[in-house]
Amino acid sequence: xxxxxxxxxxxxxxxxxxxxxxxxxxxxxxxxxxxxxxxxxxxxxxxxxxxxxxxxxxxxxxxxxxxxxxxxxxxxxxxxxxxxxxxxxxxxxxxxxxxxxxxxxxxxxxxxx
Amino acid sequence: xxxxxxxxxxxxxxxxxxxxxxxxxxxxxxxxxxxxxxxxxxxxxxxxxxxxxxxxxxxxxxxxxxxxxxxxxxxxxxxxxxxxxxxxxxxxxxxxxxxxxxxxxxxxxx
Numbered sequence: 001x002x003x004x005x006x007x008x009x010x011x012x013x014x015x016x017x018x019x020x021x022x023x024x025x026x027x028x029x030x031x032x033x034x035x036x037x038x039x040x041x042x043x044x045x046x047x048x049x050x051x052x053x054x055x056x057x058x059x060x061x062x063x064x065x066x067x068x069x070x071x072x073x074x075x076x077x078x079x080x081x082x083x084x085x086x087x088x089x090x091x092x093x094x095x096x097x098x099x100x101x102x103x104x105x106x107x108x109x110x111x112x113x
Numbered sequence: 114x115x116x117x118x119x120x121x122x123x124x125x126x127x128x129x130x131x132x133x134x135x136x137x138x139x140x141x142x143x144x145x146x147x148x149x150x151x152x153x154x155x156x157x158x159x160x161x162x163x164x165x166x167x168x169x170x171x172x173x174x175x176x177x178x179x180x181x182x183x184x185x186x187x188x189x190x191x192x193x194x195x196x197x198x199x200x201x202x203x204x205x206x207x208x209x210x211x212x213x214x215x216x217x218x219x220x221x222x223x
Contacts, residue, residue, distance in 0.1 A: 033210050042213045090154055101161040102211055107154050
């Protein structure tokens with residue numbers, strides 16, 4: 001298994017600002033994943049963060065809006081840029097162990113006002 | 114991409130009842146997971162079950178990969194079982210990351 005810590009756990013932000021979410025894993029992993037869960041909805045994959053290369057974004061998500069860093073094998077950040085109320089969601093970090101079972105952090109609950 | 118459908122979308126039961134949640138997927142997969150999201154938003158791993166049957170206490174799961182469905186059984190429900198149950202599979206072929214179904218919202222009443 002994996003222990004994943006996300007910071008912050010929640011935040012309330014003004015529209016037009018940016019928030020950076022941190023994800024720390026207790027072991028080295030090749031790929032880390034970022035998901036969004038809009039209110040009352042399911043989880044949607046935003047991007048895959050690979051160490052040493054640019055993140056791979058899913059359809060509907062772009063780097064300018066959700067820049068991702070992956071400086072080493074245990075850490076990643078997701079920035080939500082130029083926020084609007086529509087960005088209010090839970091953002092979750094995930095890792096896959098040996099490309100099998102996925103584990104999730106506790107999530108960051110973002111409210112944009 | 115792959116489609117994941119869960120049923121029923123909502124389920125309300127009395128404490129002690131049994132339930133069966135279903136997950137259908139549109140393409141062959143090599144990975145399937147069931148999660149429970151509790152009322153505080155925490156996503157808890159229940160089963161990693163690409164095929165076959167597994168049991169963990171009052172919960173069990175069966176995946177029939179050739180027929181593209183999986184079932185989650187909850188027996189003797191408790192109020193702490195309330196929350197949303199998601200199944201998830203890889204988005205396409207062997208790609209990493211997961212595509213989630215819309216979930217089953219389960220409410221267990223005392």
